[in-house]
Amino acid sequence: MNITEPSFDEAEIALLRECLDSKWVTQGPLTERFERLIAEKQDVKHALACTSCTAALHLATMALKLGPGDEVIVPAFTWVTSAHSAEYVGAKPVFVDVDLSTYNIDPEKLKAAITPRTKAIVAVHLFGLAAPMDEIKAIAEPRGIAIIEDAACAIGTTYKGKPVGAIGDIGCFSFHPRKAVTTGEGGAVTTNRDDLAARVRSQRNHGATGAPDPSIEPPGPWTMATFGNLGFNLRLSDIQAAVGVAQMGKLDRLLAERRRLGRRYSDLLSDVNSIGLPSGGDVDGHTYQSYVIRVLDGGRKHRNDIMRALAQENIQTRPGTHAVHRLEYYSKKYGLTAGQFPNAASAEDTTITLPIFPGMTEDDQRKVVQIVRAMG
Structure with missing residues (x-):
């Protein structure tokens, strides 16, 4: 997937x-x-x-x-x-x-x-x-x-x-x-x-x-x-x-589908206390270009274990994005340390972007959620 x-x-x-x-x-x-x-x-x-x-x-x-x-x-x-x-x-x-x-x-x-x-x-x-x-x-x-x-x-x-x-x-x-x-x-x-x-x-x-x-x-x-x-x-x-x-x-159809899939992910994962869901900000305007969860317990190692389990089922994931201050170019040029922006560092280490795409079925989502729940 x-x-x-x-x-x-x-x-x-x-x-x-x-x-x-x-x-x-x-x-x-x-x-x-x-x-x-x-x-x-x-x-x-x-x-x-x-x-x-x-x-x-x-x-x-x-x-x-x-x-x-x-x-x-x-x-x-x-x-x-x-x-x-x-x-x-x-x-x-x-x-x-x-x-x-x-x-x-x-x-x-x-x-x-x-x-x-x-x-x-x-x-x-x-x-x-x-x-x-x-x-x-x-x-x-x-x-x-x-x-x-x-x-x-x-x-x-x-x-x-x-x-x-x-x-x-x-x-x-x-x-x-x-x-x-x-x-x-x-x-x-x-x-x-x-x-x-x-x-x-x-x-x-x-x-x-x-x-x-x-x-x-x-x-x-x-x-x-x-x-x-x-x-x-x-x-x-x-x-x-x-x-x-x-x-x-x-576009309107594609965004409606993304919003439906994003909200369904949130419903299916709402009772998993070890996973942080995208629920802050103006969620009514969210278009879910990516559906990103955060692993609340176990840090980067646990996050990686969940991503590995998904990969073993041929389900692609990736971290949310970079903590840019930790990248070599910026850390060296400006003398930045990993701990200077702790939320950004935590987000890079603990986020998972789950699959979301046009035509994604309920079975597709259920398969992703089952693995996240089992590992969470």
Whole structure:
């Protein structure tokens, strides 16, 4: 049993054929169509597709003009590129511990980490559960600190009824195969700010800044773009966008299925006192990109024993994600110790991501739960 599986059918094939028949396979009309669907779903003015959520986070830090001397607050329990995005522009990631009931950033610890050099906060909506955005905004906005929403796991996630990706200054989404919808690899930047959208649009396209001044030379077949920025090639192709358009057409159904499966896991495991369930935060808006449990007794060894028992039955699992401060790059560069962010370390050592995917049957879930219960 796989930990997750994408949902593909003839809809993707038809749109891929349309793309290939058109002979337009780089960023073009299907990418624009995909962007409109993302913007509509997340209720945001601008959605700009790119090659990955890593690229989206990089574009976000560049658009906000972060750089050397700036500090960017990042949860200590997240995927590594939440922190890498600060490093890419020469800023310093400052780690903050998480709340074990949500795996998202702890607002009280966030407040204590603010310094005069803090220029941005990366608010990660981990596993499809929204971060505590009211508390984060209350800390950030009076101080003029930008909020980057790392919504890699959170297409369709809501916070108090509002879609994520439009709550902070800029949002970043992933369409990796483990996400609810996928383009193979792919991402998107979302924002309501015209200035940030313009910078992202330029910097994902080599730094292009539009046509030259027509008063200098009338436009014609000789006209080439101007380049006022240092940019990159981070464009999504129309081949990938064709898959994305088809996937977005299924999104509501896929999210409904994930929510049903997530709630059923919680019901089936509710009486297992040795297992912590995803029950904190705005669970009504949770989209269960991952269903993550925590082993409360026996630490990492017991967690590993449970994962080994599941693997012996050909059931894939994985830890929730990394305690980033314990990774070699960050621990060496900033002199961090494993015990500095104890909740993040505990989460890495004791979490298990259980299989959740479209088409998962009750028997599939029952098999997973039986082993967890027996080992728990």
